[in-house]
Amino acid sequence: xxxxxxxxxxxxxxxxxxxxxxxxxxxxxxxxxxxxxxxxxxxxxxxxxxxxxxxxxxxxxxxxxxxxxxxxxxxxxxxxxxxxxxxxxxxxxxxxxxxxxxxxxxxxxxxxxxxxxxxxxxxxxxxxxxxxxxxxxxxxxxxxxxxxxxxxxxxxxxxxxxxxxxxxxxxxxxxxxxxxxxxxxxxxxxxxxxxxxxxxxxxxxxxxxxxxxxxxxxxxxxxxxxxxxxxxxxxxxxxxxxxxxxxxxxxxxxxxxxxxxxxxxxxxxxxxxxxxxxxxxxxxxxxxxxxxxxxxxxxxxxxxxxxxxxxxxxxxxxxxxxxxxxxxxxxxxxxxxxxxxxxxxxxxxxxxxxxxxxxx
Amino acid sequence: xxxxxxxxxxxxxxxxxxxxxxxxxxxxxxxxxxxxxxxxxxxxxxxxxxxxxxxxxxxxxxxxxxxxxxxxxxxxxxxxxxxxxxxxxxxxxxxxxxxxxxxxxxxxxxxxxxxxxxxxxxxxxxxxxxxxxxxxxxxxxxxxxxxxxxxxxxxxxxxxxxxxxxxxxxxxxxxxxxxxxxxxxxxxxxxxxxxxxxxxxxxxxxxxxxxxxxxxxxxxxxxxxxxxxxxxxxxxxxxxxxxxxxxxxxxxxxxxxxxxxxxxxxxxxxxxxxxxxxxxxxxxxxxxxxxxxxxxxxxxxxxxxxxxxxxxxxxxxxxxxxxxxxxxxxxxxxxxxxxxxxxxxxxxxxxxxxxxxxxx
DNA sequence: CGATGACATGACACCGGTGTCATTATCGCA
DNA sequence: TGCGATAATGACACCGGTGTCATGTCATCG
Numbered sequence: 219x220x221x222x223x224x225x226x227x228x229x230x231x232x233x234x235x236x237x238x239x240x241x242x243x244x245x246x247x248x249x250x251x252x253x254x255x256x257x258x259x260x261x262x263x264x265x266x267x268x269x270x271x272x273x274x275x276x277x278x279x280x281x282x283x284x285x286x287x288x289x290x291x292x293x294x295x296x297x298x299x300x301x302x303x304x305x306x307x308x309x310x311x312x313x314x315x316x317x318x319x320x321x322x323x324x325x326x327x328x329x330x331x332x333x334x335x336x337x338x339x340x341x342x343x344x345x346x347x348x349x350x351x352x353x354x355x356x357x358x359x360x361x362x363x364x365x366x367x368x369x370x371x372x373x374x375x376x377x378x379x380x381x382x383x384x385x386x387x388x389x390x391x392x393x394x395x396x397x398x399x400x401x402x403x404x405x406x407x408x409x410x411x412x413x414x415x416x417x418x419x420x421x422x423x424x425x426x427x428x429x430x431x432x433x434x435x436x437x438x439x440x441x442x443x444x445x446x447x448x449x450x451x452x453x454x455x456x457x458x459x460x461x462x463x464x465x466x467x468x469x470x471x472x473x474x475x476x477x478x479x480x481x482x483x484x485x486x487x488x489x490x491x492x493x494x495x496x497x498x499x500x501x502x503x504x505x506x507x508x509x510x511x512x513x514x515x516x517x518x519x520x521x522x523x524x525x526x527x528x529x530x531x532x533x534x535x536x537x538x539x540x541x542x543x544x545x546x547x548x549x550x551x552x553x554x555x556x557x558x559x560x561x562x563x564x565x566x567x568x569x570x571x572x573x574x575x576x577x578x
Numbered sequence: 579x580x581x582x583x584x585x586x587x588x589x590x591x592x593x594x595x596x597x598x599x600x601x602x603x604x605x606x607x608x609x610x611x612x613x614x615x616x617x618x619x620x621x622x623x624x625x626x627x628x629x630x631x632x633x634x635x636x637x638x639x640x641x642x643x644x645x646x647x648x649x650x651x652x653x654x655x656x657x658x659x660x661x662x663x664x665x666x667x668x669x670x671x672x673x674x675x676x677x678x679x680x681x682x683x684x685x686x687x688x689x690x691x692x693x694x695x696x697x698x699x700x701x702x703x704x705x706x707x708x709x710x711x712x713x714x715x716x717x718x719x720x721x722x723x724x725x726x727x728x729x730x731x732x733x734x735x736x737x738x739x740x741x742x743x744x745x746x747x748x749x750x751x752x753x754x755x756x757x758x759x760x761x762x763x764x765x766x767x768x769x770x771x772x773x774x775x776x777x778x779x780x781x782x783x784x785x786x787x788x789x790x791x792x793x794x795x796x797x798x799x800x801x802x803x804x805x806x807x808x809x810x811x812x813x814x815x816x817x818x819x820x821x822x823x824x825x826x827x828x829x830x831x832x833x834x835x836x837x838x839x840x841x842x843x844x845x846x847x848x849x850x851x852x853x854x855x856x857x858x859x860x861x862x863x864x865x866x867x868x869x870x871x872x873x874x875x876x877x878x879x880x881x882x883x884x885x886x887x888x889x890x891x892x893x894x895x896x897x898x899x900x901x902x903x904x905x906x907x908x909x910x911x912x913x914x915x916x917x918x919x920x921x922x923x924x925x926x927x928x929x930x931x932x933x934x935x936x937x938x
Numbered sequence: 939c940g941a942t943g944a945c946a947t948g949a950c951a952c953c954g955g956t957g958t959c960a961t962t963a964t965c966g967c968a
Numbered sequence: 969t970g971c972g973a974t975a976a977t978g979a980c981a982c983c984g985g986t987g988t989c990a991t992g993t994c995a996t997c998g
Binding site for chain 2: 983984985986987
């Protein structure tokens with residue numbers, strides 16, 4: 219591969235002048251510039267980042283660690299692929315910054331993060347982003363002092379800068395919207411309770427009910443998540459069957475996520491119940507492949523992954539440039555409710571607090 | 579950040595000796611080694627890749643360009659996210675090779691590949707992989723001579739090494755299996771015909787019918803893909819409605835992909851047709867979120883993305899190490915049929931060529 | 939007991955750019 | 969006309985590792 223000296227020789231100038239042409243950081247004579255550019259084209263010269271980086275002590279690199287890409291099918295994989303939108307958001311926000319993003323993947327195994335971090339440090343990244351597959355607490359190895367890091371979709375005990383979804387608010391907004399549509403018996407098929415999101419969303423559910431003056435009824439809430447193990451469909455079936463047989467059955471079933479909602483569609487169909495005319499269904503995540511493709515399309519809450527990614531990249535850039543904006547706790551990002559045809563409006567949405575016939 | 583000279587000073591040895599400890603490429607005295615290791619730990623020293631790369635002229639980097647990660651929702655996005663399994667396969671195959679994978683993303687816009695390739699060349703990657711979002715023909719800017727490249731899920735006119743799915747064989751195998759299950763009227767809702775995969779799959783469909791001695795009936799084949807534009811559901815509905823009203827209706831509907839199958843499930847349900855007892859449904863892609871979660875689970879053909887990724891990485895490694903295994907045309911990788919409950923066995927699978935009652 | 943070679947270590951140049959400083963030519967303006 | 973400012977360019981060191989070669993120390997062997 220040609221070097222800057224080859225170019226200099228061909229163009230009949232010094233290496234430093236070639237450098238000036240490359241970086242336009244000092245005036246260069248027109249004729250000289252053209253000669254240099256011709257030589258560069260002739261040789262197909264591309265400057266070496268390694269050499270440049272050594273001298274300038276700036277890598278212009280940002281490291282991104284994620285388990286999202288290769289999420290191996292075997293281990294616990296709660297969400298799926300859409301957390302990639304986080305990566306997309308990061309890229310979008312980084313596009314004009316002159317930074318190059320290096321992406322590495324843990325394959326879903328957090329322990330593999332350590333060697334990846336090491337690789338990044340060897341490359342002297344100026345900042346690091348860690349993206350988790352689903353909202354969780356993480357424990358990452360310490361970085362060399364001075365390298366800023368941003369956590370996305372997760373948080374740690376060391377109060378590292380973190381960007382997480384506002385699960386409480388999301389579920390709250392969805393339930394509040396259901397109430398607005400006239401629903402008062404709201405079934406809730408939850409994710410397994412160890413998940414951070416499950417806890418927060420349940421709080422949002424309860425809070426929305428409380429605000430609407432609806433009593434929290436434990437028979438309408440059930441944990442049906444077996445993380446894809448066999449028997450999940452059975453568990454869901456039984457829970458739904460039980461709820462629908464109640465003297466006071468739910469008019470809508472909120473599902474822990476869209477994937478569960480997809481299952482619920484199938485189960486309800488098999489039971490001979492129509493969606494949404496007999497039972498409404500709502501999800502969570504706005505997993506587009508599912509939510510938009512399902513028939514009827516699914517009402518759900520957006521997990522604002524792209525926005526979180528953008529936010530994370532912006533925070534990192536400001537950290538790198540030395541702004542020390544101190545913040546307490548993780549940054550919460552809320553996503554909107556996507557209202558689609560899987561939920562009936564039991565009464566006109568604008569008539570608030572008016573009881574509809576179908577209610578008890 | 580500490581340098582090798584800092585370490586040398588603390589340990590009371592020369593820089594070269596520290597280098598020897600780091601690379602274990604020459605014998606070092608036990609005591610010396612320990613002193614160096616202690617100094618490294620004390621300083622938190624991590625060697626700079628840039629410096630190492632400059633001297634050794636080897637980057638140990640492989641560049642991966644994909645549009646799969648950020649596939650912006652707006653433009654034509656035929657598949658979805660699962661082509662990421664290609665990336666997963668590549669990572670798996672590269673894991674033990676000592677190579678570091680740099681991933682860059684075009685955001686689905688092929689034109690953005692050029693600057694990314696440039697960035698990679700600046701980093702002096704030893705090889706490049708380009709992953710397309712769906713099976714297609716591509717035209718990429720030329721690389722500096724000597725940098726090997728492998729195309730995955732796509733191919734070009736310059737006979738660059740390419741790994742593509744065997745769509746013809748996949749569809750053929752599925753249809754052959756349907757025939758084996760006793761189906762003889764096989765509806766086919768195709769992808770839009772400009773797509774490479776659509777053409778190949780239709781050939782596979784026709785070939786399988788021919789082999790079974792079943793006449794190709796054009797009324798059973800219809801293009802229903804509007805790439806997510808409005809009216810798609812309507813189009814599908816009409817096509818299905820028309821086919822099912824035939825005096826000789828299909829007993830199974832093959833869909834262009836799993837996403838279409840998901841729609842078809844909803845439509846059939848709305849029509850009051852049960853899957854699979856009244857109409858069987860099959861997809862293509864083995865898009866797991868859909869195929870495994872749907873109720874009943876979907877019979878489909880696997881797009882062997884992981885295997886393609888592994889294959890691509892292996893080819894690239896062998897190209898880098900200088901093996902010149904010449905091959906004509908793209909490497910085809912076939913995926914298995916996943917037989918699930920969305921298709922009825924009209925007769926025992928082992929009784930071949932025996933007509934079942936339900937057939938005409 | 940001296941030659942031989944493995945072991946252990948250091949001095950120094952070099953990879954390919956860029957920062958610093960020096961040098962010369964050109965120019966605007968007092 | 970003289971002088972400081974600016975343009976245009978080059979010489980040279982330096983970034984942080986590693987390849988090459990030289991040197992010194994022992995242990996082994998004929």
